[in-house]
Amino acid sequence: MVMKVYGTVLSSATMRVFAALYEKDLEFTFVPVNLRAGEHKEEHFLALNPFGQVPAFEDGDLKLFESRAITQYIARVCADKGTPLVCEGKPMATVGVWMEAEAHQFEPLAWKLRRELVYNPKFGMAVDAAVVEESEAKLAKVLDVYEARLSQSKYLGGDCFTLADLHHLPAIATLMGTPVKKLFDAHPKVSAWAASISARPAWAKVLAMRNQQ
Numbered sequence: 001m002v003m004k005v006y007g008t009v010l011s012s013a014t015m016r017v018f019a020a021l022y023e024k025d026l027e028f029t030f031v032p033v034n035l036r037a038g039e040h041k042e043e044h045f046l047a048l049n050p051f052g053q054v055p056a057f058e059d060g061d062l063k064l065f066e067s068r069a070i071t072q073y074i075a076r077v078c079a080d081k082g083t084p085l086v087c088e089g090k091p092m093a094t095v096g097v098w099m100e101a102e103a104h105q106f107e108p109l110a111w112k113l114r115r116e117l118v119y120n121p122k123f124g125m126a127v128d129a130a131v132v133e134e135s136e137a138k139l140a141k142v143l144d145v146y147e148a149r150l151s152q153s154k155y156l157g158g159d160c161f162t163l164a165d166l167h168h169l170p171a172i173a174t175l176m177g178t179p180v181k182k183l184f185d186a187h188p189k190v191s192a193w194a195a196s197i198s199a200r201p202a203w204a205k206v207l208a209m210r211n212q213q
């Protein structure tokens with residue numbers, strides 16, 4: 001049974017799932033969901049994700065939502081394929097710490113900055129300069145912590161690329177095209193890490209899907 005991803009190539013959460021599938025060299029079916037038409041709030045989609053958000057995921061009779069839970073399922077159920085992405089025992093505890101850091105320290109600020117600097121201008125909405133200034137200042141502090149971590153190990157979870165790194169890819173791809181890039185440039189280890197994870201062939205496949213849109 002081929003896994004199915006419901007979402008859109010413009011959604012960072014959906015891109016996270018594609019990245020995990022490509023790292024694992026898995027075939028999958030992509031079912032586009034038209035957010036502009038509100039398809040994600042329709043009954044048939046709410047049966048897949050009751051929060052009415054993309055992505056949603058099916059593997060046979062298993063239905064999942066929340067991109068980070070989906071990537072963890074893919075990594076564990078296909079442990080013998082492609083890039084490991086997770087590990088066992090004590091090392092996995094550290095990977096878990098950095099997956100949480102991405103979700104709770106990095107992404108909320110990265111999202112505010114993407115909204116203000118990319119999506120609001122795109123949809124003709126005003127940019128709140130105070131939100132940008134405050135979020136940049138807070139993200140700089142988060143990146144100070146990342147800089148210290150990446151001075152100890154090549155990747156956030158340790159010596160290997162894992163989901164802790166992969167989960168950052170969609171936000172980094174967008175932020176690098178905004179003035180927020182300067183915050184990364186000011187952190188040499190973070191900057192080198194961001195460049196190295198962004199150069200992965202699996203991520204290039206995700207970007208190619210987005211660019212075909």
Ligand SMILES: N[C@@H](CCC(=O)N[C@@H](CS)C(=O)NCC(=O)O)C(=O)O
Nearest residue numbers: 011012013052053054055066067068
């Ligand atoms: N925590 C969720 C976030 C999902 C999410 O925010 N999806 C966005 C697209 S990236 C969405 O569906 N937005 C439309 C909406 O909320 O109505 C995940 O990681 O899957």
